[in-house]
Every structure is written in structure tokens, then in C-alpha cells.
Amino acid sequence: MKENIQDAMRSIPSMDKMLSMPWVSQYQAEIGRESVKFIISEVLEDQRKKIFKNPSSVFDIEEISFEAEKRLKVRAYRSLRPVVNATGVVLHTNLGRSLLAKEAIDAVCSVAESYSTLEYSPQSGSRGYRNDHVEWLLCRLTGAEAAIVVNNNAGAVILSLAGLVKGKESIISRGELVEIGGSFRIPEIMAFSGTRMVEVGTTNMTHLYDYENALSEETGMILKVHPSNFSLQGFTSSVSREDLAKLAHDQKVIFMEDLGSGMLIETDSSFLKGDFTVKACIEAGVDLVTFSGDKLLGGPQIGVIAGSGELIDKLRKHPLLRALRVDKMTFAAFEATLRLYLKGRTEEIPTFSMLNRDPDDMKRQAVKFKKKLLDLFGKTRLSAVYLDVVLVKDTVGGGSFPGSELPGYAVSLKLPEMGSSGKLSEKLRLLTIPVIAGVSDDKILFHVRTLSEKDEKAILNGFKEMFSLNKEKA
Ligand SMILES: *Cc1c(COP(=O)(O)O)cnc(C)c1O
Secondary structure: OOOHOOOOOHOOOHHHHOOOOOHHHHHHHHHHHHHHHHHHHHHHHHHHHHHHOOOOOOOHHHHHHHHHHHHHHHHHHHOOOOOOOOOOOOOHHHHHHOOOOOOHHHHHHHHHHOOOOOOOOOOOOOOOOOHHHHHHHHHHHHOOEEEOOOHHHHHHHHHHHHHOOOOOEEEEEHHHHHOOOOOOEHHHHHHOOOOEEEEEEEOOEOOHEEEEEEEHOOOOEEEEEOOOOOOOOOOOOOOOOHHHHHHHHHHHOOOEEEOOOOOHHHOOOOOOOOOOOOHHHHHHOOOOEEEEEEOOOOOOOOOEEEEEEEHHHHOOOOHHHHHHHOOHHHHHHHHHHHHHHHOOOOOHHHHHHHOOOOOHHHHHHHHHHHHHHHHHHHHOOOOOOOOEEEEEEEEEEEOOOOOOOEEEEEEEEEEHHHHOHHHHHHHHHHOOOOEEEEOOEEEEEEOOOOOOOOHHHHHHHHHHHHHOOOOOOO
């Protein structure tokens, strides 16, 4: 037994032998010799463990090389890279939520490659404030007196609570104690910020008298949270912003709303109606509104606190603001996006235009794309190709407009010779530019709402890669 193990161990090649294999050098160029050695030694170590567990396992150089190369590939190429979103989910959280407008991308590049006015005022020749680049724009677009930005909406809520009502009570409806994406849970955020949560009402019904009864000397805030990622149906009731604002102001406590998505203007889509633009909240008497810069707004990931100048002045001096501050590239993207709103050029904001897409236009796109796919599959040896233009339900995503469905179009595809649609969707995910598509009824669905021309080319090239046909430049 022991000899078996020793024999098997001896069969493991040396590091030098591994490093001298011809396929190794390309990885050295990508991540350096030391990192290549590190990964190969992990593979060899795993092999040693395997032999220890099962001395009769034979060492196979092909197998080892395959495993080493697989791991090297994962580490050698950029990990954060573009994918094609063919899911029809506009604000796909896992795929990076909003795409930036061209103007916003140009603004990012220009401050990335030059020194900038980040904290400098050319007018006075002295220090400026990074927040100044967007505050006036935000006030114009929302009707707020003042606004500050932090790195995301979760940060905006934490800063507001910690800076204004730490040690005091905050009243919130039980219907609004939500969890948004894993680690953002309202009760925990409130506890962390040091405010004492006072829950009122029930899951489905909260009345004005519930809030009235909970008010005390200790109350610092009435907090309203937008139930972004679910909808309550049936026997429900909540209290209007106007009524809560009146109550809060009579009692001299702050009324804050965590709106989540930063909708600045209403979309044209009749499927996405509601009264939750930031401006509508401010007009209804909310003192502070917190919202995200990418969900619905269509800018970079950022969090905004907008509303009362007096309250925001208090937050400007809070040490947490420094910890949550935003970098110059994000500011550049945000300012450029806000300027597009001010100019009325919202159709140039991808999130906005994807939400507003005309069904006839999507149908035309799907018909054309289907034809391109058909042409391409004609060049393969496949004998059975099923392609169709179908009606689908797209969604907003990103925890915005839960339950809302946007009618859209997709090209459906079935290639029985390529295995099940689950198998084909895996092949699409593993392409050089991964294609993330929908799957339904054993068919692949390419939702066209979220597909640009460039994305369509990437899908066509992806199939060429799959079938080893000649690729054309995207
Ligand atoms: C999305 C959302 C958040 C979290 O926003 P991030 O920008 O992801 O930090 C908080 N509250 C509500 C109501 C939301 O919808």
C-alpha cells in the first residue's frame, strides 16, 4: 500500500516539467511566471491528495494539463467584462443594472485621463466641493432645496438615519419592513444607524391613527420605504405621503422616504405608471428622499439624498459622508446623465429608452434578427433549425415596478442537434462574449428589448465561434 502511494506520487511531474509545456507560456505573458507556478502547484497538490485518498488512482498527464489550463484560463483573462443581456430584464442587477449614455461615457473618459475640477473652483482659484458638480442639477430636476450624493442608496439611507435620528425613535409601517437584495434589510439598517425602530400597523394595513398613536417625545422621524421588489394585493391600505407629511410637520419630526429607484420623469409606457417620481415626493411634503442613481434614473451607481436644505446641511458635516464618498468617474457620469435630463434628451439614456421601446419597433428588430440567424444557420451542417418571432413579457428588474410586465418581442430558437435548450444556453454563456438569454418551453429566447446592434453581432459571432465559422468584426 505504502509503496503504491510512493510510486503514484513519483509519477507526478515536476514543476519544471509542467512549466516547460508549450501551452504554458501564453499564460505567463498574462499573469506572470509566479502566478502560473502558484496555480499549477495547487493542481499538483490536489493530485497528491487524490492519490493519498485512493492509491490506485493513476496519474494522467493529459488530465492534469487539462485541469491546469482550465484554472489558468479563468485567471488569465479579464473577469469583469461585457456580456450580452438577451433576457429583456432592463435593470438586471447581476449584469450591472444601467448602461451609461454615450455622453456619460465620454465624461468618464475625459476626467479619467486628465486632471479635473473635482474639488477645485477655477472661478475663485481655490478649493471646491465635489458635490457641487451635481447639486444644482439635482435641485432643478427634483424641486429639492439641496442634495448630496454617496456611493449607493443603501449608504444614503444609513447616512440620513445616523446623521439625523441616532438615539431617537423612527416610526415605520410593518408593511414596509422590506429586504432588498440580500444584505439591505430595513430593520437591520435602522439598528445599525442607531435609530430605534417603532413598528406600526400590520403587514397589509396601516392607518394614520397607527402613526399618531406611536408618536412621542422620543420620535425623530417618520420613515416611509418604497416596497420596491414586491407588491401587496387584496385587502391592503397604507397612508398617503400628504397625510404623513402633515402629521410629521405638525409634530415637528422629520418625514423621510426611501424611494429606492430614482425616477426623475415619468416614462411614456402605460405599463409603468405610478406617482413616484422624486419630484412628486418632494411636492407631497417629504422632507428627504433617498434614491439610486442607476435604478430607473439610468446613471452610475450612486445614492442621493434630496430635500430640505437645513437637514442636508447637517449631513454635510457627518464623518460617514467622507467614508461613503464618490469618486470622480462616477461624478462625471452622473453629471452628464443629469444634464441629458435637463436638455430633454432622455431618449439617449439607454435605461430610459429601453423601458420606453415601441412594440412595433421591437417586432421589426426581431424579424430582422431572426433572418440573420437563419442565414447563419444555413451555413452550418445543422439539419433542424426552429426560429420564430414570439411575444414575450419583459421586466424592469432591479427591484423596480414589481409585478409589472412589459410586452416585448423575442426570437425563439431550438437546435435539437445541439442538445437541450439548457445545454445550449450553457454553451452561449461560455462564449468569449457570454450571451445570457431566456429559456422557456425548451427554447432559447433572445429578448430584443435589451439588444443593441452590437449585441446582435456578438450573438451571431458567438454562434460562428460555436460552429467554428469565420467571424466578422463586431
Ligand atoms: C434598491 C433599493 C435600495 C438599495 O439601493 P442601492 O443603490 O442598491 O444601494 C434601498 N431601498 C430601496 C427601497 C431600494 O429599492
